[in-house]
Amino acid sequence: MKDLKHLIFFEDLLQEANNVLVQQAQQEGKVCVAYVCENTPEPLLNLPGAFSARLRAPRTGSMEVATYYLTSFLCEYTRALLERAMEGGFNFADCIIAPDGCSMMNRCVENMELLQALGRDKPRFFHQYMEIPMKADDNGLNLYTLQCTNHILKPLQEHYGIDISDEAIRRAVAEHNRVCELIRAIGEFRKSDPAVITGYEFHVITLATYVAPKYLLIDKLEETLEELKTREPDKKSPFRARVLVVGSEVDDTDFIKLIEDSGAYVCGDRYCCGSLPGRDPIVLTEDEDALTQICRQYMLRGQCPRYMNTDKMQGRREYVNKLAREYNADGIIYEQMKFCDPWAYEKMLGAHVLREDFGYPVLAVDRPYAIASSGQMRTRVQAFVESMEIKKIQKGEQHG
Amino acid sequence: MSKKAKKRVFSILWKILALLIGFFVVTFTVYIFNLDMKLTAAIEPWLLKHYDRIPRDTHL
Amino acid sequence: MAKEIGADRLGDLYIDGGKVRKRREWRGLVDTMYDYSRWLKIMTILGKFVMKPRNVKAMFRYRWMANYLAVPMMVDRHTQGLRGEYLRMCHVEQDLIIDDVAKLLDNLFRGDRRIGNDTEFSKKVVLVDENEMTAVMMGFPMLKSLSRETPSTYVSVLLNQHAAEHYIDVAQEFGLAGDVCPMPEAEAGVSIDDDAPVLGACAIQCNTTCDGSLLGNGVISKRLELEDGIPVFQLAAPLRHREDDVQEYAAQEIRNAIAFIEKHTGAKWDWTAYFDCARRVNIATRCRQEWLDMNRTDYPQVFGSNLALYTETNYMAICGRIPAFEKADRELTRLAEKAYNARKRAAKEYRHRAIIWGVQSHFYMDFLVWLLNCWGIVPLTDMLSMVSTRVLAEEDTPENRETAIYDMAWLTENMIMRNRTHGGYKVLLDELWEFCEMFNADMVVLWEHMSCKALTGMHGMFEERAREKGIHLVWVTHDLFDPRIISRQGVRDQINNYMRTVMREEPLDPSLEILHDEESW
Numbered sequence: 001m002k003d004l005k006h007l008i009f010f011e012d013l014l015q016e017a018n019n020v021l022v023q024q025a026q027q028e029g030k031v032c033v034a035y036v037c038e039n040t041p042e043p044l045l046n047l048p049g050a051f052s053a054r055l056r057a058p059r060t061g062s063m064e065v066a067t068y069y070l071t072s073f074l075c076e077y078t079r080a081l082l083e084r085a086m087e088g089g090f091n092f093a094d095c096i097i098a099p100d101g102c103s104m105m106n107r108c109v110e111n112m113e114l115l116q117a118l119g120r121d122k123p124r125f126f127h128q129y130m131e132i133p134m135k136a137d138d139n140g141l142n143l144y145t146l147q148c149t150n151h152i153l154k155p156l157q158e159h160y161g162i163d164i165s166d167e168a169i170r171r172a173v174a175e176h177n178r179v180c181e182l183i184r185a186i187g188e189f190r191k192s193d194p195a196v197i198t199g200y201e202f203h204v205i206t207l208a209t210y211v212a213p214k215y216l217l218i219d220k221l222e223e224t225l226e227e228l229k230t231r232e233p234d235k236k237s238p239f240r241a242r243v244l245v246v247g248s249e250v251d252d253t254d255f256i257k258l259i260e261d262s263g264a265y266v267c268g269d270r271y272c273c274g275s276l277p278g279r280d281p282i283v284l285t286e287d288e289d290a291l292t293q294i295c296r297q298y299m300l301r302g303q304c305p306r307y308m309n310t311d312k313m314q315g316r317r318e319y320v321n322k323l324a325r326e327y328n329a330d331g332i333i334y335e336q337m338k339f340c341d342p343w344a345y346e347k348m349l350g351a352h353v354l355r356e357d358f359g360y361p362v363l364a365v366d367r368p369y370a371i372a373s374s375g376q377m378r379t380r381v382q383a384f385v386e387s388m389e390i391k392k393i394q395k396g397e398q399h400g
Numbered sequence: 401m402s403k404k405a406k407k408r409v410f411s412i413l414w415k416i417l418a419l420l421i422g423f424f425v426v427t428f429t430v431y432i433f434n435l436d437m438k439l440t441a442a443i444e445p446w447l448l449k450h451y452d453r454i455p456r457d458t459h460l
Numbered sequence: 461m462a463k464e465i466g467a468d469r470l471g472d473l474y475i476d477g478g479k480v481r482k483r484r485e486w487r488g489l490v491d492t493m494y495d496y497s498r499w500l501k502i503m504t505i506l507g508k509f510v511m512k513p514r515n516v517k518a519m520f521r522y523r524w525m526a527n528y529l530a531v532p533m534m535v536d537r538h539t540q541g542l543r544g545e546y547l548r549m550c551h552v553e554q555d556l557i558i559d560d561v562a563k564l565l566d567n568l569f570r571g572d573r574r575i576g577n578d579t580e581f582s583k584k585v586v587l588v589d590e591n592e593m594t595a596v597m598m599g600f601p602m603l604k605s606l607s608r609e610t611p612s613t614y615v616s617v618l619l620n621q622h623a624a625e626h627y628i629d630v631a632q633e634f635g636l637a638g639d640v641c642p643m644p645e646a647e648a649g650v651s652i653d654d655d656a657p658v659l660g661a662c663a664i665q666c667n668t669t670c671d672g673s674l675l676g677n678g679v680i681s682k683r684l685e686l687e688d689g690i691p692v693f694q695l696a697a698p699l700r701h702r703e704d705d706v707q708e709y710a711a712q713e714i715r716n717a718i719a720f721i722e723k724h725t726g727a728k729w730d731w732t733a734y735f736d737c738a739r740r741v742n743i744a745t746r747c748r749q750e751w752l753d754m755n756r757t758d759y760p761q762v763f764g765s766n767l768a769l770y771t772e773t774n775y776m777a778i779c780g781r782i783p784a785f786e787k788a789d790r791e792l793t794r795l796a797e798k799a800y801n802a803r804k805r806a807a808k809e810y811r812h813r814a815i816i817w818g819v820q821s822h823f824y825m826d827f828l829v830w831l832l833n834c835w836g837i838v839p840l841t842d843m844l845s846m847v848s849t850r851v852l853a854e855e856d857t858p859e860n861r862e863t864a865i866y867d868m869a870w871l872t873e874n875m876i877m878r879n880r881t882h883g884g885y886k887v888l889l890d891e892l893w894e895f896c897e898m899f900n901a902d903m904v905v906l907w908e909h910m911s912c913k914a915l916t917g918m919h920g921m922f923e924e925r926a927r928e929k930g931i932h933l934v935w936v937t938h939d940l941f942d943p944r945i946i947s948r949q950g951v952r953d954q955i956n957n958y959m960r961t962v963m964r965e966e967p968l969d970p971s972l973e974i975l976h977d978e979e980s981w
Contacts, residue, residue, distance in 0.1 A: 069920030073639060073910055078917075100699045102671050103882070107917025110885045114921055129884065131706045134667055134674070134696040139716065143698075143709040150705050305675060308667060308694045310685055313678050336637070341913060344637040345648075345675030349682065351635060352460045364635055431496050434536075436503070437480040440529035441981075444479075451523040456654040460634055460679065 001234050004201055005227055006220045010208045014253065015058055017084065018092040021212040025051050026092065030213065031160045034093035034118075036081065036109060037101040038249075038272045039132045039306075041298050043172040043282065044152045044291070045097065049162050051213035053093065054273065056251040057084040060370045069111050070104075075339040076369030077249055078108035085117035093118055095159065097152055099130040101306060102342055124159045128152065135309040136299045144295035153291075169290040177281040179214045182221040186228060187275050190267045191327055193242065194233040199266025203256045206275045210251075239265035241388040243363075244324045246270040246350065247335035248343035255371045259333065262381035268327040270303065271335070276323055277301045305346035316346070317353045324360060331361035331388045333381070338366045361388050463488025465543050466808030470833055471971025477979050480533060491543050498551045502532055502558055509562050514576040518569040522655055527616040527623045528565075530981040531558060534619050537826040538765060541833045545799035546806045549762060549792055553770040556788050560773070565611050567604055571659035586721055587663035587690070590614045590647065591673060593875045594779045595868040596664060596695065596717045599734035601781075602727050608656045610777065613646045614822075617941050618769075620981045621823035621948065624941040627653060631679075641911045642941035643822070644676025651680045658688050662724035664717055666695040669878040670914055693720040699882040701873035710869035731856050734864060737780030738852040741871075744774050745849055747789040754800050755840045756899050758810075761796035764828040764839045768820060771845045772876050779871070809968055811836035812932075815895050817843045818907030818915055819877060821938035824948045831905070834952075834972040835959050840899045843907075846891075848874040881914040889918050893929055903932040905955070909940045934958045947978050 013019045026032055033045040033052050045052035057080035066083035084090060096118060098109040109127065112118050119125025128151040133140025156162040183206055189197045205224065209217055240263040245256070249272040256266050270276045282297050284290055303316050324332060334351045336343035344366075351364040363384040371377060401409070430436050462468055473481045484499075486492055506528075509515050519525045535554045542550055569575040571582035584602065588594055590609030597605040616623035627649025628642050634652055636645060650656050663684055667674040677694070685692045695717050698706035718729055748771060751762035770792075778785050814831075816839045821827060828839040852867045853860040873879070880888050896904065906922060909915055926933035936954045939945035956973055959965050967973050 071908075071910070071916040071919045073916050074913055100882070103914035104917060106699075107885075107914065111917070111921065114885065114889075129700060131698050131700045131703065131709070133709075135694060139709055139712040140696070142712075143706065146705055146709075305678075306671065308665075308674050308678065308696065310681055310692060310694070313682070338637070339639050339913070341640050341671040342675055344640050345672070345678060347637075348631075348635040349460060349678060366637055427500065428496060431484060431499050432486070432492075433483050434481055437530070437533050437536075441479040444526055444529055447520075447526045447529075448523070450520065451526070454521070458630070458653050460652055460682065 001196065001198075001231060004197075004224060004231075006224055007201060007204065009220060010204045011253075013208045013212050014204065017053065017056060017058065017089055017211065019212055021216045022053055022092060024216060025213040031094045031156070031162065032092055033156070034090060034096040035098070036096070036105050037099050038278060039099045039101045039298065039302060039304055040097055040130070040152070041148060041294050043169065043176040043294055044148055046172045046176060046214060047156065047162050047164060047168050048171060050156060050160070051215070053212070054210040054251075055081055055090060055093075055096075056211060057081055057089070057369075060084070069115070070107060073339055074104045074107065075337045077337055078104045080369050082108050082111050082117070085112045086115060088117075088120070090118055091120055094122060094124070095119075095126045095128070095155065097128045097130065099132040101132060101304065102340070104339070126155050126159055128155050133299055134306055136302070136307060136312055137309070140299055141292065141296055144299055145292050148291060148295060166290050169294070170284060173282050173284055173290060173294065175215055178218060179209050179221065180279040180281040182218070182225055183209060183275050183279040184281070185225050186221070187279070189228050193328060194237040194239075195265065195267070196228050196231040196233050198260055199245075199269070200253060200257045200260050203250075203266070203269060203274070204253050206269065206279065207251060207253065207273055209279070210273055237265075239263060241265070241330040241385050242267045242328055243331050243333050244268035244270060244320065244327060244329040245274075245333045245335060246320050247333075247347060248337045248340045249273055250335070252370050254373075255335075255367060258371060258374065258377055259381050262378050263385040264331075264333075264381055267329055268323050270320060270323055272304070277303060277319075305342040313349075317350055317358075320350065320354060321358045321360075324354075324358075329360070330392070331363065331384065333384070334362060334364045336366050338368060361391060462486075463491070463543070464808075465806065466541065466833070466968065468541070469971035470541055470969055471973070471975055474975050474977060474980075476976040479979055479981055481536070484536060485540070487543055487547065491547055495539065495547060495551075498535075498555060499532060501555060502535060505559055505562050506531060509566065512566065514569045515566060518565070518572070518575050518657075521574060522612070522657070523626060523653075524612045524616045524623060524650070524655065527620040530619040533981050538769075538829060540826065540829050542806065542829075545761070545795045545804065549795050550766050552788050552791050552795070553766050556784060557769065557773050559784075560778075560782070561611060561615055564606060568606055568608065568611065568657045568659065571606075572657035573659060575657065582659045583661050584725065584727075585660040586725065587660040587684075589664075589666050589668055589677065591643075591668040591776070591875065591877070592664070592666040592695075593776050593872045594781065595871040596714055596721070598737035598779055598781060598868065599718070599729040599731060600721060600725075600727055601730055601733040603721070603725055605781075606660070607777070609647045609650070612650045612656060613643065613941070617822045618825055621943045624649075625944060627655075628942055639911055641670060641672040641909070642939060644670075644672045646941050648676045648679040651683050656680075658690075660690050662721060663690055663692045664695055664721070665692055666872070666875075667697060668875055669881060670912065672911075691720075691724055693717055695872065697869075697872045697875070697878075699878075701870075701879065701883045702887065706873075707866060707869060710873050711865045714865050714868045714872065731861060735854050735856045735860075738864065738867065739854040740780035740783065740786045741852055742854055743786055744780070744789050745851065747793045748845070749849060750793055751796055752841060752845075754796060757800075759800050759803055759805065760838055760840055761799050762792060763841065764832065765820075765825045768828070768842045768844045769825060771847065775847050776876050807832045807836055807838075807968070809836045810838050811965070811968075812903045813838050813840055813899065813901045814903040814905050815840060815842070815892065815899060815901045816905050816907065817892050819881070819909035819912050819940065820844065820907050821909070821936070821951055822940050823943045824938070824951055827948075827951060830952065830972060831955065834967050834969050835955065835965070836968045837903065837905070837955075839905070840901060841895065843880050844876050846895065847876055847879055881912065885918060885921070888915070889921055889925065892922075893925060893931075896929070896931055901931070903934065905934050905936055908935050908937040910937055910945070911939060932958075932962070943978070948980075949975060949978065
């Protein structure tokens with residue numbers, strides 16, 4: 001396929017946490033709100049005068065110092081973030097908001113605070129920790145809204161004078177929704193076979209919307225959407241199967257690339273930093289305050305395994321089944337970052353249920369934060385692709 | 401109490417005492433030489449084999 | 461074979477590579493006879509237990525029941541080297557816990573669909589987690605709150621260091637990563653291996669200590685709720701438990717849990733029973749504080765693994781619901797005061813005053829006894845014993861009924877372990893040094909449970925702070941339930957190496973320095 005016009009631009013945004021658009025927005029006087037977990041409602045971090053940047057540590061190398069502080073038993077994402085923070089790589093942030101989504105992320109940010117790794121020469125810098133619900137119910141919603149008020153809105157207003165009115169929140173949601181609509185429209189092209197966008201390209205574009213100010217991306221996203229409408233797919237598809245990737249945080253585009261290089265087209269991205277459900281628009285009505293509506297939708301759609309009520313647990317597997325059908329997946333790859341407790345369990349249960357109860361071929365893998373060109377992972381994905389092909393042949397089908 | 405009755409009571413008491421002493425000697429021997437634990441330690445491998453043979457509905 | 465404390469070479473009692481010891485300790489006539497009498501009592505408890513056919517049936521059905529063969533040895537491990545009041549205190553605690561666990565097992569098997577199948581009894585049973593604060597059951601005296609995980613995994617590993625290995629392997633065979641905490645992993649393994657009793661009107665699960673614990677419950681509830689048809693309520697206790705803005709959420713969770721239990725059992729919350737329990741909780745708190753006050757002096761009395769184990773049982777599993785524990789609290793206090801007034805000590809020499817922090821190695825709970833006997837390190841208190849000291853409302857008034865909801869929420873949030881491993885670094889990191897000062901400790905023995913992410917996530921900061929404060933920090937790494945990762949000797953070696961190379965000391969009892977107990981129960 002012909003290269004996407006803005007792909008290199010999007011890829012460049014992922015080379016550094018402090019990318020050109022972050023710098024541009026800060027030069028425009030906007031406050032950079034760093035965050036580390038999908039359970040932090042993004043529109044609240046993107047109120048007029050502020051923008052969000054999901055922290056990641058691109059091109060991670062040694063994590064030795066962070067490993068000293070956190071030990072080698074904490075997931076590499078948290079270690080990579082702490083290492084990068086100590087190197088001064090996140091000094092651009094004006095504050096950081098971290099929910100107690102998992103113990104490791106909490107400890108990572110606490111270490112940043114104790115080591116004073118962020119906020120150098122920023123007297124108004126603040127760290128905030130949030131309690132977030134573990135069940136999707138009315139009580140959880142009350143907690144969520146209170147926590148967002150106390151640990152996002154009030155600190156932003158007190159430290160930086162950000163407007164936290166209902167009207168401001170609605171404006172932020174409108175901008176957020178515009179980005180979501182564009183991403184989802186781009187993502188729709190993955191449903192066709194052969195598709196006019198690769199899973200890798202889509203992951204790069206989606207990831208850019210997490211790490212760069214959204215308002216500065218809209219024009220490029222619009223152009224990309226238009227470009228895709230007329231993009232011609234390759235005559236002979238390099239892919240031998242379609243897979244849905246499900247699991248923990250993936251901000252490493254090489255991982256998706258590796259899967260696709262092994263012959264599996266990534267047609268769906270049900271992982272943290274992916275578009276499903278991370279780029280679902282937030283529907284607001286006028287009969288209730290925007291904050292409550294945002295929190296409710298984050299809580300109800302959240303696929304994080306920390307949600308522990310039975311309905312939510314069952315719902316996570318049904319959601320994966322729904323996506324697999326919608327995006328015509330031949331198989332599912334359940335992935336977890338090594339040492340991630342929540343996804344270790346969810347991967348085991350999800351892989352089992354999707355295989356036994358829903359009948360999908362499932363590959364369950366754990367992976368490092370930065371996969372580079374892991375031969376082991378490549379072999380596993382290739383073997384998975386072959387097994388799916390054999391199954392297809394046995395069913396008398398042919399994949400085009 | 402007649403002499404015969406007294407003798408009978410003493411005989412019973414002696415028997416009880418002998419039983420108690422016997423009980424003490426046996427149980428204290430078991431206690432101090434840890435014989436109870438040595439016995440159960442010998443039983444455990446047999447029990448573990450038994451558990452391996454039980455059919456189970458092992459699944460998630 | 462001596463009456464005096466510390467005169468024996470305790471290591472000589474071990475058989476190299478053996479499962480059990482050569483013989484029991486001779487502690488002088490009076491103490492030996494006392495210990496013997498308690499052994500007889502334990503044998504009576506066990507004898508009564510096996511008299512019931514259903515318990516024998518359970519013995520042959522559940523793999524973890526084999527561990528209960530080792531009950532007397534667990535007591536022996538904890539009473540090692542003890543004399544006088546210390547021996548008696550240990551027995552008061554251990555014997556009561558044994559009696560309580562025997563009753564728990566008996567009740568579980570009575571209601572178990574596979575064993576006793578007493579359906580009427582089962583309707584009165586509410587299942588609770590192993591590591592769960594049972595505060596929410598304080599007002600349900602007509603119901604039985606039973607934990608399946610307590611006897612199958614928690615107590616089993618106390619009895620037999622290898623007890624959880626089979627279940628850990630089962631969970632991993634089903635694809636669970638090997639780096640998660642082995643405790644919820646083993647609990648999940650029990651469920652997967654179809655080795656948990658099935659009973660109860662409903663179950664209350666809780667996000668007890670960690671992410672692993674929370675997610676492990678998902679494995680259990682899948683089978684419990686979806687296959688066995690036992691409704692499950694997940695009680696979500698906030699993690700940032702010191703914050704004011706989570707307390708209403710926590711309180712509402714308690715209200716919801718009570719309503720759930722009432723709905724599924726038909727029982728009604730009893731405020732009189734609740735306040736009775738609250739009064740007993742307050743007594744337990746006062747006693748514990750008194751013991752800790754003594755431990756701040758040169759004559760600590762109730763300390764070590766007994767303090768930890770007893771506090772964990774009494775504070776969390778009992779929660780004022782069983783009057784026998786109030787009696788034990790008072791008896792322990794009486795014995796402690798007696799020994800304190802006589803200026804007694806539990807070992808022949810106290811060299812270092814240590815705070816034991818972190819999550820203890822469950823397969824080696826008697827390590828603290830070893831620490832005292834081998835190196836003269838006094839474990840003044842431990843992280844698991846530094847729990848809530850809040851006084852609960854104990855008078856039944858309309859205002860207090862509302863306060864009580866918040867009290868139960870507070871207790872639930874402040875379950876053992878999670879009250880330190882969660883809630884921000886202040887409760888885990890900062891307060892440790894405050895306790896060091898309070899207890900005049902010169903050493904911190906820091907259990908590093910390697911797969912406890914909340915704990916190991918503060919590793920570097922612990923070291924930095926210890927250096928700043930000039931306190932000896934000794935890391936003792938382990939994997940909680942799995943001695944195959946780090947053995948008991950591996951645990952001991954970490955202390956041995958520090959004491960010899962850094963402190964340049966010789967052991968009080970050299971026979972204990974290296975023990976070949978890897979095959980031992």
